[in-house]
Amino acid sequence: MKTIEELMAIRENAKKKMTVREDTGDEATRIVVGMATCGIAAGARPVLNAFVDEIAKRDLKGVTVSQTGCIGMCQYEPIVEVLEPGKEKVTYVKMTAEKAVKVVNDHIVNGNPIVDFTVGAATK
Amino acid sequence: MYRSHVLVCGGTGCTSSNSLAIIDALESEIAKKGLQEEVKVVRTGCFGLCALGPIMIVYPEGSFYSQVKVEDVPEIVEEHLLKGRLVKRLLYDETVTMEDVKSLQETDFYKKQHRVALRNCGVIDPENIEEYIAFDGYMALAKCLKELTPAEVIQIVKDSGLRGRGGGGFPTGLKWSFTAANEADQKYVVCNADEGDPGAFMDRSVLEGDPHCIVEAMTICGYATGATEGYVYVRAEYPIAVKRLKIAIKQAREYGLLGKNIFDSGFDFDLHVRLGAGAFVCGEETALMTSIEGNRGEPRPRPPYPAVKGLFRKPTTENNVETFANIPQIILKGADWFASMGTEKSKGTKVFALGGKIKNTGLVEIPMGTTLREIIEEIGGGIPNGKKFKAAQTGGPSGGCIPASLMDTPIDYDNLTAIGCMMGSGGLIVMDEDNCMVDIAKFFLNFTVDESCGKCTPCRVGTKRLLEMLDKITAGKATMEDLDKLEDLCNYIKANSLCGLGQTAPNPVLATLKFFREEYVAHIQDKKCPAGVCKALMTYSIEADKCRGCTACARKCPAGAIEGKVKEVHTINTDKCIKCGVCLETCKFGAVVKK
Numbered sequence: 078m079k080t081i082e083e084l085m086a087i088r089e090n091a092k093k094k095m096t097v098r099e100d101t102g103d104e105a106t107r108i109v110v111g112m113a114t115c116g117i118a119a120g121a122r123p124v125l126n127a128f129v130d131e132i133a134k135r136d137l138k139g140v141t142v143s144q145t146g147c148i149g150m151c152q153y154e155p156i157v158e159v160l161e162p163g164k165e166k167v168t169y170v171k172m173t174a175e176k177a178v179k180v181v182n183d184h185i186v187n188g189n190p191i192v193d194f195t196v197g198a199a200t201k
Numbered sequence: 202m203y204r205s206h207v208l209v210c211g212g213t214g215c216t217s218s219n220s221l222a223i224i225d226a227l228e229s230e231i232a233k234k235g236l237q238e239e240v241k242v243v244r245t246g247c248f249g250l251c252a253l254g255p256i257m258i259v260y261p262e263g264s265f266y267s268q269v270k271v272e273d274v275p276e277i278v279e280e281h282l283l284k285g286r287l288v289k290r291l292l293y294d295e296t297v298t299m300e301d302v303k304s305l306q307e308t309d310f311y312k313k314q315h316r317v318a319l320r321n322c323g324v325i326d327p328e329n330i331e332e333y334i335a336f337d338g339y340m341a342l343a344k345c346l347k348e349l350t351p352a353e354v355i356q357i358v359k360d361s362g363l364r365g366r367g368g369g370g371f372p373t374g375l376k377w378s379f380t381a382a383n384e385a386d387q388k389y390v391v392c393n394a395d396e397g398d399p400g401a402f403m404d405r406s407v408l409e410g411d412p413h414c415i416v417e418a419m420t421i422c423g424y425a426t427g428a429t430e431g432y433v434y435v436r437a438e439y440p441i442a443v444k445r446l447k448i449a450i451k452q453a454r455e456y457g458l459l460g461k462n463i464f465d466s467g468f469d470f471d472l473h474v475r476l477g478a479g480a481f482v483c484g485e486e487t488a489l490m491t492s493i494e495g496n497r498g499e500p501r502p503r504p505p506y507p508a509v510k511g512l513f514r515k516p517t518t519e520n521n522v523e524t525f526a527n528i529p530q531i532i533l534k535g536a537d538w539f540a541s542m543g544t545e546k547s548k549g550t551k552v553f554a555l556g557g558k559i560k561n562t563g564l565v566e567i568p569m570g571t572t573l574r575e576i577i578e579e580i581g582g583g584i585p586n587g588k589k590f591k592a593a594q595t596g597g598p599s600g601g602c603i604p605a606s607l608m609d610t611p612i613d614y615d616n617l618t619a620i621g622c623m624m625g626s627g628g629l630i631v632m633d634e635d636n637c638m639v640d641i642a643k644f645f646l647n648f649t650v651d652e653s654c655g656k657c658t659p660c661r662v663g664t665k666r667l668l669e670m671l672d673k674i675t676a677g678k679a680t681m682e683d684l685d686k687l688e689d690l691c692n693y694i695k696a697n698s699l700c701g702l703g704q705t706a707p708n709p710v711l712a713t714l715k716f717f718r719e720e721y722v723a724h725i726q727d728k729k730c731p732a733g734v735c736k737a738l739m740t741y742s743i744e745a746d747k748c749r750g751c752t753a754c755a756r757k758c759p760a761g762a763i764e765g766k767v768k769e770v771h772t773i774n775t776d777k778c779i780k781c782g783v784c785l786e787t788c789k790f791g792a793v794v795k796k
């Protein structure tokens with residue numbers, strides 16, 4: 078090791094691999110994927126992983142991805158809820174990995190929830 | 202990218218309650234479910250709540266599972282990792298409230314703690330240097346080598362007010378400046394990880410949970426004092442700590458953080474590990490160095506102090522593990538940050554190994570100045586079984602006790618010394634009304650008699666005589682004159698022993714005499730042990746009106762001391778009775794009494 082920059086590069090890299098362990102507290106945006114049997118059968122796991130990968134790829138801070146059990150609307154699985162502090166919860170239904178990438182881009186990064194994917198649009 | 206990390210405690214406590222088998226089961230179960238690309242298993246060091254081990258924490262939720270068994274693993278994987286449903290029955294009950302699951306940091310055990318020395322324990326994988334680096338590891342070393350002169354490093358340590366955590370409480374910056382001031386062709390840094398105090402495991406946990414921080418701190422110390430070589434002296438009874446320390450040293454060498462020309466600064470430093478055989482006296486700094494040199498671990502007279510003639514007769518800085526563990530944070534966050542914690546003359550935090558009659562046994566790190574009451578009633582969760590707190594022993598065999606009446610004393614070096622106790626290295630043993638204080642003194646004296654190296658007479662012979670006197674008291678054969686002799690001998694040993702072992706050996710006797718003299722007197726004059734511990738002073742008997750003649754006790758008594766026919770009142774033959782107490786435990790009618 079010769080320079081502080083080298084050490085800092087290792088640090089940044091290592092940190093990225095450890096973001097899931099951060100205690101982000103109440104300030105974080107939470108993405109919750111329904112992963113009960115119904116969700117898994119409907120393909121929730123690729124959705125979950127797509128969120129994790131996309132957030133890592135874009136190196137987004139203060140966003141956690143976690144799972145939950147059955148959200149209670151099995152016909153709409155896979156279901157994903159996005160909870161941002163101080164904003165109303167957005168519930169996306171019938172999610173896919175491709176849709177997940179789009180949600181990260183439009184909603185999480187740019188702040189525009191995708192109305193077409195939400196439970197409201199699906200029940201109309 | 203892993204979406205979830207499962208941290209399993211690999212500290213000594215949890216390892217002995219089988220956490221390694223849990224890790225194996227987790228890995229195979231995760232593979233079975235095809236989750237190996239999504240979920241990562243990490244083995245960490247001690248979380249502090251060893252009594253609840255084996256411990257597991259699952260991120261990103263931060264769910265804290267305690268007392269996990271191998272059989273529970275499939276359920277955790279299926280429910281939590283696959284389906285995202287917490288396994289409520291395994292959650293640490295303090296984290297479960299009516300509506301919600303709290304984070305670990307909000308529990309009574311952690312709330313008042315402040316982790317500096319233990320900051321990475323239970324947080325990172327100690328065998329992975331990159332996880333240490335992720336939490337600013339080796340940044341302090343880089344800062345020292347690139348931006349600070351050795352004198353500036355020492356000044357920061359001085360300004361922080363850090364004092365030695367090995368027991369003596371000597372100002373660390375001052376100690377470093379002594380070694381720095383001595384010119385020599387070779388100087389050394391020594392880390393004292395002997396940790397001989399029975400019941401203490403602070404240093405072990407730091408080495409197990411965060412070995413790189415010791416490597417980093419010793420390198421900083423080398424730079425500050427002009428030493429190029431360091432030794433860590435660890436007891437061989439700490440195999441996990443030794444293994445992780447050796448891995449850490451190897452990794453640091455591979456990354457060029459130990460060895461030649463570190464950070465292109467021209468500074469060279471390397472580390473060696475030496476194993477101690479577990480003699481208490483080898484924790485004394487001069488004995489420790491004698492032992493590293495390959496000789497029998499006996500103390501040498503001071504002066505010359507280690508800063509002048511230490512290891513291999515060269516100027517040496519010797520510090521305790523926990524002392525070193527504070528250094529990188531002090532360099533990174535500054536002296537003022539550290540000095541803002543604690544009391545006027547004791548800055549920062551102190552780690553205690555909480556043991557004895559307390560609900561949450563384990564490792565706690567608290568700001569100096571926290572009261573014993575806060576430690577016991579809040580962090581420790583109180584005394585089990587509704588018993589009353591009697592005293593806490595600090596400083597192990599060299600220390601004394603704090604009685605219930607002084608529970609609100611803020612804990613720091615000077616307050617403890619003022620009440621005739623001492624901070625010690627951090628063993629904190631809680632005692633309740635069932636503990637006999639004479640017996641406690643005897644326990645520690647037994648230990649020092651065994652551990653005295655024998656080099657000087659006051660300690661070798663004196664402690665033995667002291668123990669004999671205590672034996673006489675607990676056997677009910679002593680007179681009040683013996684009590685005076687006991688005190689005289691204590692003071693004589695303190696004044697005339699060569700090293701700290703002998704000089705402090707009488708402390709447990711003196712402290713218990715000071716606060717619990719009436720218990721000594723009860724043993725001598727009334728021939729009674731008020732706590733009901735000292736066997737020679739107790740008799741078991743059966744109360745005739747309560748005995749139903751069920752014969753249960755007579756069948757259990759190993760000495761055949763209980764006589765009586767079925768449905769008739771039984772009696773205990775005191776000549777035969779060996780006072781084991783089995784009858785008392787056996788009797789369903791409360792007829793057996795101990796007096």
Ligand SMILES: Cc1cc2nc3c(=O)[nH]c(=O)nc-3n(C[C@H](O)[C@H](O)[C@H](O)COP(=O)(O)O)c2cc1C
Binds near residue numbers: 700
């Ligand atoms: C009998 C005896 C045993 C000791 N055992 C230890 C020990 O296990 N660990 C330790 O760090 N210091 C121990 N010490 C204190 C050391 O001699 C020394 O003061 C200390 O390690 C200095 O480091 P510090 O300034 O960082 O506290 C012991 C002292 C005596 C007299």
Ligand code: SF4
Binds near residue numbers: 660698
């Ligand atoms: S005081 Fe005890 S341990 Fe220390 S040198 Fe003397 S005999 Fe050895």
Ligand code: FES
Binds near residue numbers: 214216246247255
């Ligand atoms: S060893 Fe696991 S919590 Fe202490």
